[in-house]
Amino acid sequence: MSQDILKRNNVILKGQGHQIMLFAHGFGCDQNMWRFVTPAFEEEYKVVLFDYVGCGKSDTVAYHADRYASLHGYAQDVLEICAALEAEEIIFVGHSVSAMIGLLAAVENPDIFSCMIFIGPSARYLNDVDYMGGFSREDLEGLLEVMENNFIGWANFLAPVVMKNEERAELTQELKESFCSTDPVITRRFAEVTFFSDNREDLSNLTMPCLILQCSDDAIAPEEVGLYIHHKIKGSTFEKMNATGHCPHMSDPEETVKLIQKFLNQTTY
Amino acid sequence: MRLKLGVDNAVIGSRIEDLLTVGSRIFFQTHFYPLIKMKKSVREIFLSFKGQGDSIPVLLNVEVTQGEDDTEIHCGGMIISNRNRFEKELMEAKRAAEETLAENAELIEVKNALLEHQKDLEIQFRKLKSIKEQQQEIFKIIAHHLQEPLRKTVFTGNFLLAECGKIENGVAEKIGKIINYSSEMREMLLTLQRYEQLENKNLSYVPIQLDVVVQQAIREVNTNDKSIVISYPSRCPIFYADQRLLTHFFVELICNSISNRDVQKENLYIEISMIETKKNIFMESSNKYQYEKFVKITYTDNGEGFLKDSSLVFQILQKSAQFNKISIGMAFCKRIIEKHLGTIVAKSVKGKGVGYTILLPHNKPQDVL
Numbered sequence: 001m002s003q004d005i006l007k008r009n010n011v012i013l014k015g016q017g018h019q020i021m022l023f024a025h026g027f028g029c030d031q032n033m034w035r036f037v038t039p040a041f042e043e044e045y046k047v048v049l050f051d052y053v054g055c056g057k058s059d060t061v062a063y064h065a066d067r068y069a070s071l072h073g074y075a076q077d078v079l080e081i082c083a084a085l086e087a088e089e090i091i092f093v094g095h096s097v098s099a100m101i102g103l104l105a106a107v108e109n110p111d112i113f114s115c116m117i118f119i120g121p122s123a124r125y126l127n128d129v130d131y132m133g134g135f136s137r138e139d140l141e142g143l144l145e146v147m148e149n150n151f152i153g154w155a156n157f158l159a160p161v162v163m164k165n166e167e168r169a170e171l172t173q174e175l176k177e178s179f180c181s182t183d184p185v186i187t188r189r190f191a192e193v194t195f196f197s198d199n200r201e202d203l204s205n206l207t208m209p210c211l212i213l214q215c216s217d218d219a220i221a222p223e224e225v226g227l228y229i230h231h232k233i234k235g236s237t238f239e240k241m242n243a244t245g246h247c248p249h250m251s252d253p254e255e256t257v258k259l260i261q262k263f264l265n266q267t268t269y
Numbered sequence: 270m271r272l273k274l275g276v277d278n279a280v281i282g283s284r285i286e287d288l289l290t291v292g293s294r295i296f297f298q299t300h301f302y303p304l305i306k307m308k309k310s311v312r313e314i315f316l317s318f319k320g321q322g323d324s325i326p327v328l329l330n331v332e333v334t335q336g337e338d339d340t341e342i343h344c345g346g347m348i349i350s351n352r353n354r355f356e357k358e359l360m361e362a363k364r365a366a367e368e369t370l371a372e373n374a375e376l377i378e379v380k381n382a383l384l385e386h387q388k389d390l391e392i393q394f395r396k397l398k399s400i401k402e403q404q405q406e407i408f409k410i411i412a413h414h415l416q417e418p419l420r421k422t423v424f425t426g427n428f429l430l431a432e433c434g435k436i437e438n439g440v441a442e443k444i445g446k447i448i449n450y451s452s453e454m455r456e457m458l459l460t461l462q463r464y465e466q467l468e469n470k471n472l473s474y475v476p477i478q479l480d481v482v483v484q485q486a487i488r489e490v491n492t493n494d495k496s497i498v499i500s501y502p503s504r505c506p507i508f509y510a511d512q513r514l515l516t517h518f519f520v521e522l523i524c525n526s527i528s529n530r531d532v533q534k535e536n537l538y539i540e541i542s543m544i545e546t547k548k549n550i551f552m553e554s555s556n557k558y559q560y561e562k563f564v565k566i567t568y569t570d571n572g573e574g575f576l577k578d579s580s581l582v583f584q585i586l587q588k589s590a591q592f593n594k595i596s597i598g599m600a601f602c603k604r605i606i607e608k609h610l611g612t613i614v615a616k617s618v619k620g621k622g623v624g625y626t627i628l629l630p631h632n633k634p635q636d637v638l
Contacts, residue, residue, distance in 0.1 A: 028299025032307060066558035072547050073558060096299070107546060135291065142292025142317070148360060149315040149326070149353070150296070195295075205544045219286065219294050246298040250306045 002084035009050040010057040015042035026096025030056025036253035054186035075104035089114040097194040115209040122221040124198040151184035203232035210236040211263040220246045275321040290317040309333040326353040412462040472511040479505040486519035501541040526570040562631035569624040574617035
């Protein structure tokens with residue numbers, strides 16, 4: 001069972017330390033996006049990388065539409081990986097949507113985590129009454145359209161992919177690499193689950209140390225959203241970064257590493 | 270191009286993503302940027318630029334070259350408005366075809382699964398029926414047939430003690446013991462009977478306020494001991510459950526905490542808290558997922574903890590032979606939660622107290638399952 005999970009989620013273990021640092025990738029990419037920051041932690045921690053089912057080199061056969069129609073389904077991936085590793089005192093690092101996935105996992109089973117590190121989190125992307133998530137419904141539908149246009153070449157293989165397209169495997173592989181995602185149908189569904197999620201009510205249920213890394217000028221998770229999360233999670237630490245954009249672990253790995261280390265050194269758990 | 274974008278020379282030096290539509294900006298951040306960063310080269314990526322009037326669909330190629338001191342990003346693109354329109358039509362047609370195909374495939378799959386489940390259910394149903402019949406038979410023996418000889422034993426014992434005044438003290442003491450054992454056993458049989466009645470009881474679901482239930486349970490425990498401190502949230506979201514049974518559940522837990530309190534500690538602290546969460550309602554079926562609202566109640570105390578393995582706490586019969594009242598009480602508690610289609614997990618650290626985590630569906634079961 002545990003071996004199956006580790007294979008299903010393409011779990012990779014690195015580093016010489018004992019305590020586990022679990023890095024969870026965001027929407028749009030896979031565990032590769034952590035490669036600029038993880039080396040800094042390999043000496044002191046056991047670094048665990050994985051791909052959500054439907055992303056990267058995970059086992060797409062394990063994708064179940066009902067399960068992954070909710071971020072809770074993705075949180076199950078996290079919890080199942082932790083259980084397979086029989087891990088405790090886990091430091092969870094989640095980028096983008098993985099922040100909320102980690103939050104759901106930590107609320108469900110707080111005993112196995114020691115702290116949460118959120119990079120560019122958002123509790124809800126859509127604007128609402130008294131809440132500025134940053135996007136209107138039309139904006140997000142625009143994203144789905146852009147995605148569709150990018151997967152247009154791929155769309156021709158869409159139906160075959162559903163039915164296992166073996167004879168054109170090399171083409172599928174090429175497309176996988178060029179888009180950093182496994183399957184356009186799954187990627188589209190992941191986009192919908194991500195951008196139409198609302199986890200504002202779950203924030204106050206988190207009961208462990210939590211770091212929020214907020215980029216400057218983040219078009220996806222604006223500063224107001226980061227501050228909103230900071231206020232809702234009691235005792236959380238908020239760090240405004242110099243790094244711009246939505247992927248500080250790629251654009252400014254040094255600053256990202258420095259702030260995570262600072263947090264880990266200050267936190268007693 | 271500048272004309273189309275509606276920008277002038279001031280645009281030089283600004284970021285490319287600022288010229289994109291919002292949807293494209295998200296795609297840029299989540300896909301485009303990581304790709305450039307990792308592969309240094311991107312081919313035929315579609316992005317929409319904000320135009321004067323309509324947005325401008327563009328296909329881009331990007332190449333990153335690393336010089337000695339700096340990095341250069343070369344970017345070439347072409348507007349594909351016409352092609353885009355054509356593609357959109359194709360996509361539309363394709364989507365319609367795919368939807369039909371997927372729906373059809375899904376329907377066939379669902380139909381087959383349903384048939385399989387029906388067969389499974391039939392087998393399970395038969396098994397359950399036979400188990401239930403056996404169980405009822407056994408309960409009948411325990412609750413009714415065994416009561417009678419015990420009642421007679423107690424009666425005869427009392428008769429002997431009262432009528433035969435000349436029995437030796439030693440013998441009288443032994444008879445007294447027989448009476449006590451028999452009475453204890455009758456007491457246990459009554460508890461078992463209660464357990465059986467719970468099995469056949471229909472729950473009456475009402476909106477529950479946790480604080481009201483806990484207050485009622487505290488009243489029923491009826492203790493004046495000021496060293497017992499019970500904390501619980503004052504305002505909780507409402508959920509649905511059987512109020513009587515849930516109250517009884519907390520009475521059992523609190524009584525249990527009191528009888529297992531750590532005498533070394535001045536106070537017995539009991540902490541009850543609750544949050545709303547979501548869980549997959551298909552807990553026993555693999556590969557079925559439907560996430561519904563649950564309430565998660567946690568109950569902790571600072572008592573002695575269990576002396577035995579936490580997983581055995583809810584068993585009716587304990588290995589230690591002593592078939593005591595408390596263990597039946599906890600088994601009863603577990604049944605109450607299970608009848609609500611919830612779960613209860615116990616953990617205990619010896620000397621640190623017990624902790625129960627209870628998950629209950631937020632709504633009545635007919636609304637969920």
